[in-house]
Amino acid sequence: MYNIAIDGPAGAGKSTIAKIVAKELGYIYVDTGAMYRTMALACYRAGIKSDQKEEVIEKCKSVDVSLGYENGTQKVYLNGEDVSIEIRQEVIGNMTSAIAVYGPVREILVKMQQELAAKNNVVMDGRDIGTAVLPNADLKIYLTASSRTRAERRYKELVEKGQKCNIDDIEKDIIDRDYRDMHREVSPLVQAEDAVLVESSDMTIEQVVEAITKLVK
Numbered sequence: 001m002y003n004i005a006i007d008g009p010a011g012a013g014k015s016t017i018a019k020i021v022a023k024e025l026g027y028i029y030v031d032t033g034a035m036y037r038t039m040a041l042a043c044y045r046a047g048i049k050s051d052q053k054e055e056v057i058e059k060c061k062s063v064d065v066s067l068g069y070e071n072g073t074q075k076v077y078l079n080g081e082d083v084s085i086e087i088r089q090e091v092i093g094n095m096t097s098a099i100a101v102y103g104p105v106r107e108i109l110v111k112m113q114q115e116l117a118a119k120n121n122v123v124m125d126g127r128d129i130g131t132a133v134l135p136n137a138d139l140k141i142y143l144t145a146s147s148r149t150r151a152e153r154r155y156k157e158l159v160e161k162g163q164k165c166n167i168d169d170i171e172k173d174i175i176d177r178d179y180r181d182m183h184r185e186v187s188p189l190v191q192a193e194d195a196v197l198v199e200s201s202d203m204t205i206e207q208v209v210e211a212i213t214k215l216v217k
Contacts, residue, residue, distance in 0.1 A: 002027070002121045003136075004216065005129035008143035009189060010097070010177045011150030013200060013208070014125035017143060019074070020209045022123040025216065030067065030116055032126035032133070033096070034076045035109050037087035038065045040096040042078055050098035057104045065112065097177050100127075101184040127181050130192035139215055140195035143208070147174050149201045 004027070006018050015031055022029035040050075042063045048055045066077045075084045086092070099105055113133050116122060124133065130140035145153075151171035158165045181189040191197065196215060200208050 001118065002138050002216075003117050003134050004123045004139045004141070004212075005134045005137035005192075005195075006123065006125040006141045006143055006212075007127060007130050007189065007192070007195065008125075008141075009127075009150070009174075009181065010093075011154050011174055012143045012145050013153065013205065014143055016205060017208050017212065018123045018125040020205070021212050021216075024209065024213055025121070025123070027121040027123050028116070029074060030113060030122050030124040031074060031076065032109070032113055032124055032129065034074075034084070034087060035065050035067075035112065036100050036105075037092050037096045038076050038078045038083055039063065039105060039109070040092050040099055041083055041087050043099060044092060044095055050095050053102055056099050057102060060099075060105050060108055065109075067116075094173070094177075097180050101180070101186060103186045106132075106186055127189040128187035130195050131190060132187040135192075139212075140192050141198055141212055141215075142191040142195040143198045143200060145199065145201040147171055147178070150174050 004021065006014050008014050015033065019029050039060045043056050043059050046059055048059055050056065064079050068075045068077060075082050076087060077083065110133050113124065117124065117134055126133065130137055148171060151167055151174055154170050155165060155167045198208060198211060
């Protein structure tokens with residue numbers, strides 16, 4: 001099996017890039033962020049707040065998160081229900097980074113992710129894939145961009161969905177999330193020693209994909 005790990009901060013374009021790379025190579029794309037978001041959604045729906053650690057852990061133990069494909073598009077399921085769109089809400093994104101700091105939550109999901117990678121050629125993206133989830137991945141990429149570039153991308157995305165937003169607030173959220181992700185006790189966001197750094201601030205999506213597929217070949 002050939003495993004590709006793509007790590008990096010929020011809004012660096014990891015999911016977009018990983019999906020295209022997986023498609024070009026004929027690999028399975030594993031959206032680990034979506035799996036965490038699904039856990040966060042389950043807690044949110046149950047009225048559990050992110051600081052209620054014990055309740056969060058118990059809830060995560062009781063839910064089933066699975067991935068599937070419909071017409072070539074990856075879908076994420078919570079106890080069999082398609083929640084692919086619902087998990088993309090900003091409120092769920094913020095809750096996700098808050099509950100991802102809990103060790104037992106990570107253990108549950110890491111086990112699921114490692115089982116997928118052991119049986120398939122995968123492209124997996126997240127915050128700690130190359131360091132904790134797939135430390136023996138065949139290729140590790142650390143994909144990043146400036147906080148302003150990442151905020152601009154997110155702003156554009158939200159405006160296209162018809163949402164009102166403020167670019168400075170988005171950038172502040174991104175900087176806060178970076179800090180939380182880099183300073184958490186369990187599996188903090190860090191570039192693996194053997195990862196290839198890709199700084200995408202001045203690169204197009206096509207250029208990033210090309211750089212990664214060249215490395216694979």
